[in-house]
Amino acid sequence: MEPNRQNTIKLQTIFPFLGLIAVIMFFQVVTHGSVFTIRNIKAVLNESFFILIATVGFSFVMAEGNLDLSMGTVMAVSCVCAALGARITPLLAIPCAVIPGLLLGWFNGFVHVNLKLGSLIATMSTQSIFTGILILTLNGGTISAPMEMLRWNSMTLKIVTMLLITLIGFYVYQNTAFGKRCRAVGACAEAAKQTGINVGRIKKSSFVILGGLCGLLGFFSLIRTGTASSSTGSDLMMNVWCAALLGGLPLTGGFASKYRSVIVGSFTMAFLANGMTLMGLATYDKQLIKGVVFLITIALSFDRENMVVIK
Amino acid sequence: MKSKFLVGLLTATMVIGCMTGCGSSTESSTAKTSTVAEKDTTATTAVEAGNESTSMEAAADATSAESTGSNSVETKPYKLAVGLPDSGATMFSLMSNNIKTFVNATGGEVVFQGGVGASADATIQFVEDQIAAGANGIIISPPSDSVIPTVDSLCSDAGVYWGITFRTVKDDAVKELLNSSKYYIGNCSEDEYSAGYKVMSNLHDKGVTKVAIISQAKGNTTTDLREAGANKACQDFGMEIVAEARSLTQASDATSAAESFLTAYSDLDAIFVVGTTGTGMHEAIAKAIEDAGRQNDVKLATIDFPDSMVSLFESGDLVTCAGLASWGYDPFMITVTLANQCMGCPISNTPVSYSCNMFDINDLDTAKAWVSRFGNDQTLYYDKDTMVKTYCKANNSGLTADSMQKAITDFTENSLSK
Amino acid sequence: MIARQQKVFCRLDIEMSSLHSVTFTLHKGEILGFGGLADSGMHDIGKVAFGITEAYKGKVCTADGTEIRNPRIAMNKKVAYIGKNRDQESLFINGPIRDNIACASYDKLTKHMLISSREERSFCEKWAKVLDVKMQDVNQYVMELSGGNKQKVAIAKWLGFGADIFILDCPTRGIDIGVKASIYELMIKLKNEGKSILLISEELPEIIGMSDRVIVLRNGMISGEFCRSEVLTESKLIDYMV
Numbered sequence: 001m002e003p004n005r006q007n008t009i010k011l012q013t014i015f016p017f018l019g020l021i022a023v024i025m026f027f028q029v030v031t032h033g034s035v036f037t038i039r040n041i042k043a044v045l046n047e048s049f050f051i052l053i054a055t056v057g058f059s060f061v062m063a064e065g066n067l068d069l070s071m072g073t074v075m076a077v078s079c080v081c082a083a084l085g086a087r088i089t090p091l092l093a094i095p096c097a098v099i100p101g102l103l104l105g106w107f108n109g110f111v112h113v114n115l116k117l118g119s120l121i122a123t124m125s126t127q128s129i130f131t132g133i134l135i136l137t138l139n140g141g142t143i144s145a146p147m148e149m150l151r152w153n154s155m156t157l158k159i160v161t162m163l164l165i166t167l168i169g170f171y172v173y174q175n176t177a178f179g180k181r182c183r184a185v186g187a188c189a190e191a192a193k194q195t196g197i198n199v200g201r202i203k204k205s206s207f208v209i210l211g212g213l214c215g216l217l218g219f220f221s222l223i224r225t226g227t228a229s230s231s232t233g234s235d236l237m238m239n240v241w242c243a244a245l246l247g248g249l250p251l252t253g254g255f256a257s258k259y260r261s262v263i264v265g266s267f268t269m270a271f272l273a274n275g276m277t278l279m280g281l282a283t284y285d286k287q288l289i290k291g292v293v294f295l296i297t298i299a300l301s302f303d304r305e306n307m308v309v310i311k
Numbered sequence: 312m313k314s315k316f317l318v319g320l321l322t323a324t325m326v327i328g329c330m331t332g333c334g335s336s337t338e339s340s341t342a343k344t345s346t347v348a349e350k351d352t353t354a355t356t357a358v359e360a361g362n363e364s365t366s367m368e369a370a371a372d373a374t375s376a377e378s379t380g381s382n383s384v385e386t387k388p389y390k391l392a393v394g395l396p397d398s399g400a401t402m403f404s405l406m407s408n409n410i411k412t413f414v415n416a417t418g419g420e421v422v423f424q425g426g427v428g429a430s431a432d433a434t435i436q437f438v439e440d441q442i443a444a445g446a447n448g449i450i451i452s453p454p455s456d457s458v459i460p461t462v463d464s465l466c467s468d469a470g471v472y473w474g475i476t477f478r479t480v481k482d483d484a485v486k487e488l489l490n491s492s493k494y495y496i497g498n499c500s501e502d503e504y505s506a507g508y509k510v511m512s513n514l515h516d517k518g519v520t521k522v523a524i525i526s527q528a529k530g531n532t533t534t535d536l537r538e539a540g541a542n543k544a545c546q547d548f549g550m551e552i553v554a555e556a557r558s559l560t561q562a563s564d565a566t567s568a569a570e571s572f573l574t575a576y577s578d579l580d581a582i583f584v585v586g587t588t589g590t591g592m593h594e595a596i597a598k599a600i601e602d603a604g605r606q607n608d609v610k611l612a613t614i615d616f617p618d619s620m621v622s623l624f625e626s627g628d629l630v631t632c633a634g635l636a637s638w639g640y641d642p643f644m645i646t647v648t649l650a651n652q653c654m655g656c657p658i659s660n661t662p663v664s665y666s667c668n669m670f671d672i673n674d675l676d677t678a679k680a681w682v683s684r685f686g687n688d689q690t691l692y693y694d695k696d697t698m699v700k701t702y703c704k705a706n707n708s709g710l711t712a713d714s715m716q717k718a719i720t721d722f723t724e725n726s727l728s729k
Numbered sequence: 730m731i732a733r734q735q736k737v738f739c740r741l742d743i744e745m746s747s748l749h750s751v752t753f754t755l756h757k758g759e760i761l762g763f764g765g766l767a768d769s770g771m772h773d774i775g776k777v778a779f780g781i782t783e784a785y786k787g788k789v790c791t792a793d794g795t796e797i798r799n800p801r802i803a804m805n806k807k808v809a810y811i812g813k814n815r816d817q818e819s820l821f822i823n824g825p826i827r828d829n830i831a832c833a834s835y836d837k838l839t840k841h842m843l844i845s846s847r848e849e850r851s852f853c854e855k856w857a858k859v860l861d862v863k864m865q866d867v868n869q870y871v872m873e874l875s876g877g878n879k880q881k882v883a884i885a886k887w888l889g890f891g892a893d894i895f896i897l898d899c900p901t902r903g904i905d906i907g908v909k910a911s912i913y914e915l916m917i918k919l920k921n922e923g924k925s926i927l928l929i930s931e932e933l934p935e936i937i938g939m940s941d942r943v944i945v946l947r948n949g950m951i952s953g954e955f956c957r958s959e960v961l962t963e964s965k966l967i968d969y970m971v
Contacts (some may be wrong), residue, residue: 034444037470043443047436140557141529142431145458147484150464175843184832187821194818195832195886196780196804224435227457229528230558231430256823274751277440280422 016248027275048270056169057201060206065186065253070127075233083143083228088101101215109204142229159214186253389653392441394451406639424659455530456482476642497663499645506507506669507540513631515548517582522552523572526585534586562591569599584613593617597628656704762940769946780812809892828866856885877908901961945969
C-alpha cells in the first residue's frame with residue numbers, strides 16, 4: 001500500500017497551478033508588462049472563452065475515463081446549422097446551434113455505449129462522419145451570418161456566459177449525484193454498476209452535455225467571425241485536451257479529477273497562446289513552445305501508477 | 312488551507328505583475344532607443360511604440376538630430392502586423408524583406424504571421440491578438456467577405472488602421488460598410504479574372520480540353536474570380552473542368568488530389584492550380600503525374616509563379632503560368648499605404664483600391680529571366696533611399712493613390728527589362 | 730417485505746459452471762448459506778440475485794413479485810451486494826473512503842438537486858464510526874486500508890444505504906481474526922433486526938456457524954439442503970459438495 005496517496009494527488013493538483021503562475025509571470029516580465037493591460041486581458045478572455053466552456057463539458061466525459069475527438073467538428077456543424085437558421089431569423093441561431101450539438105453528442109454516446117466501441121475509436125469514427133456531413137452541406141464554400149448578428153458579440157455577454165457555465169458546471173460536477181457518478185464510472189465501471197449506477201446512461205448524458213456546449217460554442221463562433229466554414233473549431237479539440245491535461249485532469253478519470261483543473265488548464269492555455277503572440281513569435285515557434293510546456297507539465301503531474309488503458 | 316495559500320500567491324503575482332507593467336515600460340523604451348540608433352542608419356523617430364510620455368519624445372528628437380538621411384518632417388513611430396508568412400517560400404521572404412526595409416527605414420516595426428488566412432477563426436484571433444499587442448496598422452488577406460465587418464469593428468473600436476491584400480470585396484453590403492469606415496485604408500488586388508482566363512486560353516492553345524482544378528473554398532473572392540475567368544474561357548473554347556479539390560494545405564494533400572484526378576479521368580489533359588496556401592504543392596503534383604507515367608498527356612498550369620518554376624518548365628511538366636511581377640509587390644504597396652497612414656501623413660483620405668496586372672510565362676527562357684530577377688529574397692523593388700524619399704508622403708507630397716497605381720503598372724511592365 | 734422467492738435456471742459461459750434448476754427462498758430474519766466448491770456456481774447465484782447477470786430462464790423476485798433484472802431495481806427493493814472481488818467490484822480502490830460510502834446513497838443525500846459536502850461528510854463519518862473503520866479521515870484513499878477495513882467500508886456503504894437484504898459473497902476472505910469476529914457479530918445483529926442475509930462462502934466453518942439453513946451446490950445443481958443442527962458437520966457437507 002502506498003503510504004501517502006493523498007499527498008501525491010495534492011502534488012498533482014499543485015503543479016498545474018504553479019504552471020499557470022509561472023506562465024503568467026514569465027510573459028509579464030518578458031513583454032515588459034503587456035500582459036495585464038485592459039486590452040490584453042480582453043484578448044485573453046476571448047481566447048479562453050472557447051477553451052474554457054468546451055473543457056467544462058469535456059471534464060464530465062474525461063472524469064469517466066473517456067475521450068472525445070469530435071468536439072471541434074460538432075462545433076463546426078452547429079455553427080453551420082446556426083448560420084442556416086439565422087437566415088430565416090437571427091433568433092433561431094441559438095437553438096439551431098445547441099440542438100444539433102445535443103443530437104451529435106447523443107450519437108457519440110450511442111456509438112460508444114450501444115455499439116460497444118471504446119470512446120477513442122467511437123469518436124474518431126463519428127468525427128469522420130460529422131466532417132462528411134459538414135463538407136457536403138457547405139459544398140466547398142462558407143456560409144455567412146447576417147450582419148446584425150455581429151453586434152451580439154459583446155464582451156459582457158461572453159463574460160456572463162463564461163461565469164454562468166463555469167459555475168453551473170462546478171455545482172453539477174462536484175455536488176450532484178450525476179457528477180459524482182461520472183467520477184465513479186471513471187474510477188471503476190464495474191463497481192459503479194454494482195452500486196446501482198446506470199453506467200450506459202451516465203456516459204451518454206456526458207456526451208450529450210459536451211455536445212450541447214460545443215453546439216453553443218458554434219453559435220458564438222458564428223457571431224464572432226460572421227462565418228461558418230469547414231475550418232471552424234479545427235483546433236478546439238487539441239486546445240481542450242491540452243487544457244484538460246495541463247490542468248491536471250487524469251486521462252483515466254476517477255475521483256482524482258478535480259473541477260479546478262478545468263479553470264487552471266484553460267487559462268494556462270490562453271495565457272500561453274496570448275503571451276507568445278505578444279512576444280511576436282512566429283507560428284512555428286509557438287507550436288514548439290506549446291509542445292514543450294505541455295510535455296513538462298504532463299511529465300511532472302501525470303499519474304503513472306494508475307495508468308489504465310483508455311476505455 | 313493549501314488551496315487558500317495558492318490563491319493568495321496567484322493574487323500576489325497578479326498585483327506585482329500590474330505594478331511591474333506600469334513601471335518598466337518607460338525604462339525599456341529609452342533603452343531600446345539607444346540600440347536602434349546604433350544599428351539603423353536612417354532611424355528617425357526610432358522609438359518603440361510603448362506607453363507615450365513627453366520625456367520619450369525629447370529623447371527621440373535628440374536621436375533624430377544625430378542620424379543621417381532622416382525624414383524632413385516629423386513622423387510618428389508605428390507598429391504594423393501583416394497576416395502573411397515571412398518564410399517558407401521565396402515569395403514570402405522576398406515580400407517580408409522589402410516591407411521590413413521600408414518600415415524600419417521610416418521609424419516603424421512590423422511583425423508577420425502565417426496561417427492567418429486559413430480560416431475565419433484564425434483571422435479574427437490574429438486581429439484581436441495584434442490589437443492587444445499594440446499594433447497601429449494591420450494587413451490581412453480575408454478568407455471570405457463575411458469576416459470583414461467584424462475585423463472592421465474590432466479595428467475601429469481600437470483606433471487601428473487596416474487594409475486588405477490579395478482580395479477584392481464582392482458583397483455589396485460589406486462594400487458599403489467599408490466605404491464609410493474611417494479606419495479601412497483600402498485594398499490591393501490582382502486582375503484575377505483575366506489571369507484565370509489567360510491561363511485557360513493558353514492551355515487551349517496547347518490542345519487541352521479536360522482540366523482538373525485545385526483551388527480554395529468558395530467564397531474566397533480571389534479564387535472565385537480566377538475560376539470565373541477560367542470558366543468563361545472554357546465556354547469560349549469548348550473546354551471542360553472535370554474535377555476540383557479545395558482548401559488543400561500541404562503537399563501530401565496535393566499528391567492525393569492529383570492521384571485521384573489521374574485515376575478517375577484517363578483522358579485528363581491538365582491540372583490547373585488556381586490557388587493554394589500550401590508550399591511545395593506544384594512539385595508534389597508534378598511528381599504524381601510523373602509517377603503515373605502520364606507526363607506527356609497531363610500538363611500543369613498555375614497562377615502565382617511557383618518556386619520550382621524553372622525546373623518544372625525544364626522537365627516539361629509546367630506549360631503556362633500567370634503571376635505578378637513579384638508576388639510580394641501587392642502587399643508591399645498596400646503596406647506602404649498603411650504605413651503612411653500610421654505615420655500621420657496619409658496618402659489618401661478615402662479607401663484606395665490598387666489593381667496589379669498579371670502577366671503570363673509560357674517558356675523556359677522567360678522563366679529563367681524572371682527567376683534571376685525575382686527568384687531570390689534579396690531583390691529590393693526599390694532601393695532603400697528611393698523607398699524613403701518617394702514612398703513616404705512626408706518626404707514626397709506628390710504621392711497620391713493615382714501615382715501609386717501608376718507606379719504599380721510601371722513596375723509590372725518594366726519588371727523583366729531591368 | 731417478508732420472504733423472497735427465487736426460481737432460477739441459469740446457464741452461463743463455458744468457462745463458468747452452469748446453474749440448473751436452482752430454486753430457493755430467502756425469509757425474513759434468516760441467514761441462508763450457500764456452500765460448495767469454487768466452481769459449483771454459487772458465486773453466480775449472488776450475481777444473478779442482485780441483477781448483475783441475467784439468467785437464461787427463470788427469474789429472481791422479491792416478495793411482492795418484482796423481478797430483479799438489474800442492480801438498480803434490486804436496490805429499489807433494498808437489496809445489497811458485496812462481491813467476492815472486493816478490490817475490483819465492491820469498492821473504488823482508487824477513491825476516497827468518503828465517496829465509497831456515499832455512492833449508494835446519492836439519491837438519499839440529494840436535496841434540491843444538490844448534495845451538500847458537509848452532509849455527505851458527516852454521513853460517511855457516521856457510518857465509518859459505526860463500523861469502527863481504522864482510517865486517518867474520510868478523505869483517505871481506500872487502497873491504503875487493510876483488507877478488514879476495506880470490507881468494513883463496503884459494509885458501511887450498504888448500512889448507510891439502509892438495505893434489508895444482504896447478499897454477501899466471501900465476506901471474510903483475507904481478513905484477520907479480530908475483524909472477522911466483528912463482522913460475524915454484525916451479521917447476527919442484522920439478523921436480529923429482521924434483515925435477511927444470503928451468505929455465500931467457501932469457508933465451511935463460516936457456513937456452518939452462521940447459517941440458519943445451508944444449501945449445497947454441486948456442478949451447478951442443488952445437491953442438498955440442511956437446517957441448523959448440532960449434527961451438521963463439515964465432513965457431511967463435503968460429501969454433498971464433491
